[in-house]
Amino acid sequence: MDINKIKSKRTKVMEYSALSELLRVTAKPEIVSLAGGLPAPESFPLEVIGELNDLVLKKYQGTALQYGPTNGVKELRIAVSDWLKKRHMKADPDLIGITSGSQGGLDTLGKIFIDEGDAIAVESPTYIGAVDAFAPYGPRYEAIDTDDDGIIPESLDKILRTNKIKFVYLIPTFQNPTGRTIIWERRKKIAEIIKKHRTLLIEDDPYNSLRYRGVALDPIQTLAPENTVYLCTFSKVLAPGLRVGFYVAPKKVADLMVAAKQSVDLHTSSYSQYLATEYLKTGHLKKHLPKILKMYKSRQEAMFSALKKYFPKSFSWTKPEGGMFVWVTGPEKFDSLALYWKAVENHVAYVPGTYFFTKQGIGKNTMRLNFTNADEKVIDKAVKKIADVIKKNL
Ligand SMILES: Cc1ncc(COP(=O)(O)O)c(C=O)c1O
16 A cells, blocks of 8 residues: 555645654653753643542543533533733633643644635744644735734735735744744734735734733733634643633634534543643642743743853844743854754754744744753753854854
């Protein structure tokens, strides 16, 4: 049997990822990896989850392990709606849907909206997982100009004026990979532009709760709720392994989300959904989140000071007020991809920035560093090792 002869065009797109090849080596125990985007396992509230497990089984009994509704269990949709009030979002529980992580939401949105050749407007660089989720449907990308304050609204306006765009995909807060946040003035302008062009915004907001300093900004969804699908997740505030995310969508999109998700997995794990429900309802999120913030703030500060101590003066980096990543930019001649294997020989890994761009060949002088999944000492050591490799080869 020749599988190559029968596989679909979609599969060919999904099959090979140069980045996965590159990152495979980071699984080796001798490698200190600042490459992944993982939360710290020591941030997971194990005891709380144990308690909630007992509570869920007692309170919901067989229902916690039974098939459930595709849009998610009602108790969780109500609890999420309450939680989102803190972000000044008016989210009717009927317009909320539960997904298997926000990644599940991205995949469903791709399925609903993208036909081959359709254009999507994205930040440049953007989240690789979204590009991977959309890839099987064959889109092309229009990159929105970006600076330290996020996307430049005039650039978005121009793209929407001159292209037929299916939707705009943004990560406005503590973006992956750059850590950048779109400032409030621009959020207002973006909402106006989206409404003016009667287009759809997908606002991916997994890092919203991970703010270590500064003032919280309301999501763009609050300014254009009829034009926005808002995605968020429990992965960064509870545990990613439970695979619980959610969306808030305009009614017509919410209906399509249910239709598209049903054939994929019927629904997200009922048990995980009830755990998440009780995590919110019993006030455990409120108690636990400050512990996560304290841990990550200190790790982020360790990364900032290590970068300052060890990196050449010709390098700069973002200084996000939260999130999980720092984005480093070197001089033009710096090629982070070319140096990657030398770094690995030195037992340290990062993600070469070029992979986050939808256009090939740009961003060679950039890299993404994660600071959440290593302690302060390890971060210091790893940043020094990367700096040593750079200094030897620049
Ligand atoms: C921007 C962004 N969106 C979505 C996700 C997916 O998260 P999850 O599926 O765990 O909710 C991630 C994970 O790192 C991310 O960085």
